[in-house]
Amino acid sequence: MPTGREAAGKRQAPARLPLREHRLRARVSLEEIMGRTKLSRRFLEAIEEGRYGDLPGGVFTVSYIRQYADAIGYDAELILEHWRKTSAGAEEPVVEVRRTQTPRWIRFFQSV
Known part of the structure; x- marks a missing residue:
């Protein structure tokens, strides 16, 4: 069981x-x-x-939250603020895009 100081030091969701x-x-x-x-x-x-985290992410999450809030008559900004606080630090992974070389057959026709 954490002491008062330990509990205060931990960030609670x-x-x-x-x-x-x-x-x-x-x-x-x-x-x-x-x-x-x-x-x-x-x-x-x-x-x-x-x-x-079970939502698709990005603009879809914001849209889904807004639609849900509108449907139940709840302030969407309160839910979005809660989402931002609970999702802080849980950034979406960065996807590295590799540049591919143009296939030889395309380069051949481009040179003609």
């Missing part, structure tokens, strides 16, 4: 947002949201549970 509870109070089902947004149940549940 922000608490989960009460999105599911808000959705249920608003009497909106996941099926309704799926019908309106065309988002899969898997992504909607990931947003509700704060499992943002």
